[in-house]
Amino acid sequence: MESYPAPARALVAELTSAAAAAPERAVAFQGAPGCNSHIAAVTVAPDCLPLPCFHFEDALDAVRDGRAGQALIPIENSLHGRVADIHFLLPESGLSIVGEHFMPIRYCLMGLGGQVTEAMSHPQALGQCRLWLRERGIKPVAYPDTAGAAAAVAELGRDDIGAIAPRLAADLYGLEILAEGLEDSDDNTTRFVKLSRESAAAPAGVATMTTFIFEVKNVPAALYKALGGFATNGVNMTKLESYQRGASFAATEFYCDVEGRPEDANLGRALEELEFHTKWMRVLGTYPQQRTRTIL
Numbered sequence: 001m002e003s004y005p006a007p008a009r010a011l012v013a014e015l016t017s018a019a020a021a022a023p024e025r026a027v028a029f030q031g032a033p034g035c036n037s038h039i040a041a042v043t044v045a046p047d048c049l050p051l052p053c054f055h056f057e058d059a060l061d062a063v064r065d066g067r068a069g070q071a072l073i074p075i076e077n078s079l080h081g082r083v084a085d086i087h088f089l090l091p092e093s094g095l096s097i098v099g100e101h102f103m104p105i106r107y108c109l110m111g112l113g114g115q116v117t118e119a120m121s122h123p124q125a126l127g128q129c130r131l132w133l134r135e136r137g138i139k140p141v142a143y144p145d146t147a148g149a150a151a152a153v154a155e156l157g158r159d160d161i162g163a164i165a166p167r168l169a170a171d172l173y174g175l176e177i178l179a180e181g182l183e184d185s186d187d188n189t190t191r192f193v194k195l196s197r198e199s200a201a202a203p204a205g206v207a208t209m210t211t212f213i214f215e216v217k218n219v220p221a222a223l224y225k226a227l228g229g230f231a232t233n234g235v236n237m238t239k240l241e242s243y244q245r246g247a248s249f250a251a252t253e254f255y256c257d258v259e260g261r262p263e264d265a266n267l268g269r270a271l272e273e274l275e276f277h278t279k280w281m282r283v284l285g286t287y288p289q290q291r292t293r294t295i296l
Contacts, residue, residue: 003054007173008032008151012052019051019068026051026068028059030084031122034147034169040103040192041072054144056084060093063197071195072101078189080127086193087213087243087255090284097211097285099194107164107182110150110175114159120149121164129164129182138162150175199285207289208261209238214274214281215253222277223254229273230258233266238293259293261286 004012011033019026027048029037041050051068053059062068074083090097107129109119118139119126126133126140133140141161143149150169153161162178163169170177193211202208216222230237239257260267262283275281 004032004052004148005151005155007154008148011172015050015052019049022049023067024069025049026062026070028053028062028068028071030054030056030059030073031145032148032151032169034150034166034172035145036103036105036166036190037072037074037192038147039166039168040074040101040190043103044072044099044101044192044194045070056089060089060095060195063095063195064093066197069196070098071095072192073195074124074190074192076191077105077124077128078187079183079185080124082241083124083190085243087241087253088245090195091213091282093195095195095197096199097193097287098196098200099287100209100290101192101194102189102291103192105183105188105190106166106180107146108167108170108177109162109164109179109182110170111153111162111178112157112159113176113178116160116162116178118161119164120152120161122146122149125164128184128188131184132182147172193285194287200287202261202286202288207259207292208286209257209259209289209293210261210267210286211255211257211284212271212281213253213255213284215279217277217279223252226274226277228277229270233270235260235267235270236293259289 027041028051029041030053031037038050059071063071075086076082118141120141120143122145123142125146146165147169149163150165150173153163154173216226236259241255242252
């Protein structure tokens with residue numbers, strides 16, 4: 001909590017105390033109160049007890065240690081790409097993805113009422129508002145989270161420094177809204193995943209997603225062979241992202257989202273073929289789709 005700016009600490013302490021009294025209702029998120037993840041948590045579960053955590057790892061640890069029933073983590077944004085390195089964080093946490101949430105993202109410039117020359121915010125928010133800032137000659141300044149930047153502006157007391165954050169942050173930290181609609185596209189959207197200690201079976205009859213990671217063998221056409229089964233079995237793959245672990249740069253790992261559940265005949269066959277052509281494969285979760293992926 002001491003890592004938060006002073007104006008946020010009382011709110012963090014209050015929310016943390018409430019969550020400690022009923023951890024099964026707590027939803028952990030990264031950031032100070034008033035950030036987008038806080039808003040997403042109470043949108044997904046209006047009766048939850050939001051639990052602010054300074055780092056993504058802290059939010060996952062809260063669930064793993066039993067201080068929260070779930071965590072809600074942003075993983076990708078339509079304008080600025082990857083948010084959290086979930087393919088690194090989730091396997092080490094031992095948690096499972098049990099749901100997803102898509103949320104439109106709207107930003108405000110907030111401050112103490114002066115002519116702002118610098119704007120503090122999370123690098124994702126700065127990237128999502130890049131054109132708006134550039135057109136106005138406002139210098140972007142990176143900060144660990146959006147609402148924390150708002151609290152920091154309130155603490156600094158300088159009217160030439162503003163924050164880019166959701167409107168809720170201005171209300172919580174006593175800042176003035178100086179401009180609205182800063183995002184560079186009206187359809188700016190972030191995808192969140194819900195994480196839990198226990199996996200959950202998706203209800204029958206609903207469209208589902210399965211997320212998994214795997215490492216290809218270091219041979220020619222390894223990825224082509226590994227993914228062939230998804231094509232031949234008619235499985236819709238909606239996300240495939242590569243990343244390196246370690247410094248060898250010889251073995252590539254992949255994060256993947258597909259439609260369906262492993263119990264489905266076509267996806268089951270595709271995963272069996274994938275396992276044959278890879279060093280290892282691990283399912284991170286099967287969960288209901290909040291947004292239909294198939295476009296006819």
